[in-house]
Amino acid sequence: xxxxxxxxxxxxxxxxxxxxxxxxxxxxxxxxxxxxxxxxxxxxxxxxxxxxxxxxxxxxxxxxxxxxxxxxxxxxxxxxxxxxxxxxxxxxxxxxxxxxxxxxxxxxxxxxxxxxxxxxxxxxxxxxxxxxxxxxxxxxxxxxxxxxxxxxxxxxxxxxxxxxxxxxxxxxxxxxxxxxxxxxxxxxxxxxxxxxxxxxxxxxxxxxxxxxxxxxxxxxxxxxxxxxxxxxxxxxxxxxxxxxxxxxxxxxxxxxxxxxxxxxxxxxxxxxxxxxxxxxxxxxxxxxxxxxxxxxxxxxxxxxxxxxxxxxxxxxxxxxxxxxxxxxxxxxxxxxxxxxxxxxxxxxxxxxxxxxxxxxxxxxxxxxxxxxxxxxxxxxxxxxxxxxxxxxxxxxxxxxxxxxxxxxxxxxxxxxxxxxxxxxxxxxxxxxxxxxxxxxxxxxxxxxxxxxxxxxxxxxxxxxxxxxxxxxxxxxxxxxxxxxxxxxxxxxxxxxxxxxxxxxxxxxxxxxxxxxxxxxxxxxxxxxxxxxxxxxxxxxxxxxxxxxxxxxxxxxxxxxxxxxxxxxxxxxxxxxxxxxxxxxxxxxxxxxxxxxxxxxxxxxxxxxxxxxxxxxxxxxxxxxxxxxxxxxxxxxx
Numbered sequence: 001x002x003x004x005x006x007x008x009x010x011x012x013x014x015x016x017x018x019x020x021x022x023x024x025x026x027x028x029x030x031x032x033x034x035x036x037x038x039x040x041x042x043x044x045x046x047x048x049x050x051x052x053x054x055x056x057x058x059x060x061x062x063x064x065x066x067x068x069x070x071x072x073x074x075x076x077x078x079x080x081x082x083x084x085x086x087x088x089x090x091x092x093x094x095x096x097x098x099x100x101x102x103x104x105x106x107x108x109x110x111x112x113x114x115x116x117x118x119x120x121x122x123x124x125x126x127x128x129x130x131x132x133x134x135x136x137x138x139x140x141x142x143x144x145x146x147x148x149x150x151x152x153x154x155x156x157x158x159x160x161x162x163x164x165x166x167x168x169x170x171x172x173x174x175x176x177x178x179x180x181x182x183x184x185x186x187x188x189x190x191x192x193x194x195x196x197x198x199x200x201x202x203x204x205x206x207x208x209x210x211x212x213x214x215x216x217x218x219x220x221x222x223x224x225x226x227x228x229x230x231x232x233x234x235x236x237x238x239x240x241x242x243x244x245x246x247x248x249x250x251x252x253x254x255x256x257x258x259x260x261x262x263x264x265x266x267x268x269x270x271x272x273x274x275x276x277x278x279x280x281x282x283x284x285x286x287x288x289x290x291x292x293x294x295x296x297x298x299x300x301x302x303x304x305x306x307x308x309x310x311x312x313x314x315x316x317x318x319x320x321x322x323x324x325x326x327x328x329x330x331x332x333x334x335x336x337x338x339x340x341x342x343x344x345x346x347x348x349x350x351x352x353x354x355x356x357x358x359x360x361x362x363x364x365x366x367x368x369x370x371x372x373x374x375x376x377x378x379x380x381x382x383x384x385x386x387x388x389x390x391x392x393x394x395x396x397x398x399x400x401x402x403x404x405x406x407x408x409x410x411x412x413x414x415x416x417x418x419x420x421x422x423x424x425x426x427x428x429x430x431x432x433x434x435x436x437x438x439x440x441x442x443x444x445x446x447x448x449x450x451x452x453x454x455x456x457x458x459x460x461x462x463x464x465x466x467x468x469x470x471x472x473x474x475x476x477x478x479x480x481x482x483x484x485x486x487x488x489x490x491x492x493x494x495x496x497x498x499x500x501x502x503x504x505x506x507x508x509x510x511x512x513x514x515x516x517x518x519x520x521x522x523x524x525x526x527x528x529x530x531x532x533x534x535x536x537x538x539x540x541x542x543x544x545x546x547x548x549x550x551x552x553x554x555x556x557x558x559x560x561x562x563x564x565x566x567x568x569x570x571x572x573x574x575x576x577x578x579x580x581x582x583x584x585x586x587x588x589x590x591x592x593x594x595x596x597x598x599x600x601x602x603x604x605x606x607x608x609x610x611x612x613x614x615x616x617x618x619x620x621x622x623x624x625x626x627x628x629x630x631x632x633x634x635x636x637x
Contacts, residue, residue, distance in 0.1 A: 107171045109180040111136035129155035129319070133181050140171055141538075147343045151181075158313065158320040160330045160352065163340030164570045165526075165542025169323045172340070176321070192294040196286050198279030203269060203289060206278055207260040210293035214253050217244050256296075263292045266308045268454050285455060302455050303593045307627050309333075325571050327352055328595040352571075408584040412558045415480045417444035419559065419587060420466055425475030427465060435461055437611045439475070445558065447587040450598045452623060453608035459591045460490065462608060463561050466589065486557030490564035490591075492548040498537035502527050502547050505536060510554055525550045526573075541568035562590035566597055575600075595620060 112135040131153040138146040145168030153159060161169050175181050177191035196206060209215055224241045227233040248254075264274050267288045278289060288305065295312070310332040313320060321338075324330055330337070330352040337348040337355040348355045421442040428434040435458040443449060443466075451459050464470040467485055468477060489495060497505055506518040522532050525546040531539070536547060545568045552560075560581075566574050578600035581588050592598055598605070598620050605616045605623060616623050 107138065107140045107174060109136060109138045109175040111181055127186060128184075129187060131183055131187065131319070133183070136181055138168055138172055138175055138181075140168065144343060145171055146340075146345070149343070149345050151338070151345055152347065153319050153321060155319050156317060157335045158316065158333055159322070159336045159338050160334035161321055161323045161338045161340065162325075162330070162352070162355075162571065164572060165546070165568065166531075166540040167340050169340055170540065173321070173323060190294045192290050196278055196289045196293065198277075198281070198286065200277050200279065202274070203264065203276055203278060203281070204257065204260055204274040206289055207264060207292045207296050208256055210296050211256065214248075214251060214256060217248055217251075217253070220244055221248070260292070260296050263295050266312065267292055267305050268302070268456075282455075288455070303452050303595070303623070304454055304627050304630075306593060306595075307624065308631065311631070325566065325569055325574060326594055326596070327571055327574075408553060408560070408580050408586075412484075412556070412586070413482065415445055415482055415558070417446075418442040418478065419444050419480040419483050420589075421476075421478040422462075422465060422472070423476045423478065425465060425472040425477070427461065427470065427472050434611060436465075439465075439612060441466075441606070441613055443559075443587050443589055445585065445587045447589065448581070448601055448603040449589045449606060450602035450604070451589065451591045451606045451608055451613070452593065452598075457608045458611075459608045460563055462613065463487075463563055463589070463591060467561055483559055484555070484557045486552045486555070486560045488548060488552050488560070488562040488565050490567060493541075493544050496536050496544060496548060496551075499535060501534055502532045502536060502539075502550070505547065506551060506554065509551060521554055522547065522550050542570055542573070545569055546573075558586040560584070560586065560588050560590075562588070562592075564591060564593070566592060566594040571596075 111133065131151070133151045135148055135150065136146065137144065137148065161172070163169050173191065176183060177189050179189070183189060201209070221241065221244050224233065224237050224244070227237060228241070261271075261274060265271075269285075269288070269292075273285075278286060281289065291309070306326070306329060310329060313333045320333075322334070332351075334351055335349075337350070337352060339346045339348065339355065339359075348358055350358070423440055425436055425439040426434070427436045427439070439462070441462075451462065453459050461470065465472060465477065467487060468479065471477075497508070500508070502522050503515060503518045506521060507513075507515075519528075519532055522528070527539075527543065527546055527550065531543065536544060539547065545565075549565075565577065569577065574594065574597055578597055581601050588601070590597075590601070602619075605619050606613045607616055607623065616626075618625075
């Protein structure tokens with residue numbers, strides 16, 4: 001059991017009293033007192049055990065007030081007992097593993113409502129387009145994501161929903177889109193989730209079909225015309241046909257193909273591409289189609305499309321709720337930030353930068369109150385200082401993310417340049433589509449290179465040429481004999497076994513190590529405790545990305561090739577990834593459309609276009625100016 005001496009307990013209670021109201025989760029409680037508990041525990045020295053105990057302890061804290069929480073030895077003992085029971089059940093499950101089919105948990109939502117609210121909604125008297133949902137819960141399986149939450153969306157404003165991976169952002173959007181949460185019936189919801197399904201529908205037609213009103217009228221028009229043609233129509237049907245023609249004229253249905261084509265063009269679809277079927281496009285292009293379908297009636301866009309989208313959405317008149325981890329996109333587009341944390345939603349006026357500043361000011365004010373209220377407790381000042389360190393940086397997850405910065409090991413020998421080179425390379429998949437002609441590039445262990453360009457320009461193909469996965473038709477690839485490449489694919493999820501847990505995934509990939517090594521590797525990327533034993537398929541997109549990073553870095557490469565590494569990562573993790581890459585002593589070549597990551601990491605910017613690669617001397621600012629000028633010439637600005 002944990003020691004129960006007066007000094008020990010006063011230290012623990014003092015830290016929890018001072019910071020209890022501001023700890024966002026058990027990880028922050030662990031940051032403050034985990035080391036003390038681990039060093040003082042006689043029979044619970046495992047780091048994951050202590051994390052689980054502090055997760056239980058955190059539930060006794062009040063996150064939204066400054067009142068003092070009482071934590072005594074009895075609560076710690078109960079938490080430890082629950083942990084041992086939980087660990088026993090886990091061990092029992094591990095020993096009885098079967099090959100039964102994988103059953104994934106489902107999301108659900110519940111909401112307190114009154115009969116009055118329901119009557120008003122059904123009567124149609126409440127015609128406001130504002131949305132206010134009070135006192136609702138959202139869960140995923142047995143996990144509670146939101147409790148007693150409130151969400152207010154004012155018509156015409158553009159909201160950015162942010163929060164760390166796995167907290168429930170995507171699930172919340174699904175609950176709204178499916179109307180599992182009560183949204184007034186007269187409000188239309190358009191949900192852009194994943195790429196469109198690949199079938200024989202043409203790209204332009206796929207966008208046109210997303211306007212259900214127009215499609216319904218056209219379908220009815222065809223049926224009525226057929227009945228009139230074969231002489232089976234009744235008198236009222238002729239009247240109805242006239243009404244349909246009037247409605248089609250009112251909604252300017254004849255102009256719809258042109259509008260859809262403009263949106264597709266803005267997202268990078270050439271006239272020829274707009275005639276292709278959806279099954280002929282890659283995942284990134286299908287994601288663009290999904291976006292076009294949402295724009296038309298209402299962790300995969302390249303920089304050009306993102307810039308176009310920023311300009312487009314700034315003129316949008318209806319309400320937008322977007323989940324994005326692109327800091328610059330949020331600053332350009334949104335009018336409000338909604339921060340999901342601690343099973344609740346907090347709203348901030350302004351863009352992302354204003355959110356950071358407001359949150360930082362709030363934390364500093366809280367810190368001053370803590371210092372004034374508890375300064376007499378000198379014997380726990382070391383713990384208060386540790387908490388203050390986090391608060392002053394306006395990132396309560398700072399200490400946990402610092403782990404990520406150390407996860408690119410660089411205890412390898414220096415290699416004489418060039419370590420990786422393509423010389424006069426020509427490559428094509430078929431002779432009618434030559435991707436590269438006379439491609440010459442090189443990189444060494446000092447390189448921090450970012451490759452940008454439109455989707456389909458050949459960025460991923462060039463990475464595969466650099467890795468040796470593809471063989472040039474002409475030209476030479478040279479790689480140092482001691483070069484060890486770590487590769488992160490933009491389709492990294494496809495490379496993960498979704499039916500096993502993260503520990504088993506690493507065990508199968510790198511056999512011969514003990515479980516603690518696999519847990520330590522995963523823990524550095526935030527896959528800790530119970531998360532590491534859940535099927536990979538049940539993890540969020542960001543959590544799957546973290547598992548892929550853990551798998552990629554385990555063999556300690558000396559050169560990283562990263563294809564869209566920030567897809568699905570939250571902003572705190574993107575910042576930590578940037579710091580990790582800057583500290584890494586090896587070489588880095590990455591493809592990214594995340595402006596923040598590019599500015600933080602890259603020393604060279606290569607533009608992939610027209611069968612070759614050119615270096616932009618002015619970096620991202622020059623590249624952005626080039627795109628803006630193109631938009632002006634093409635009439636989009």
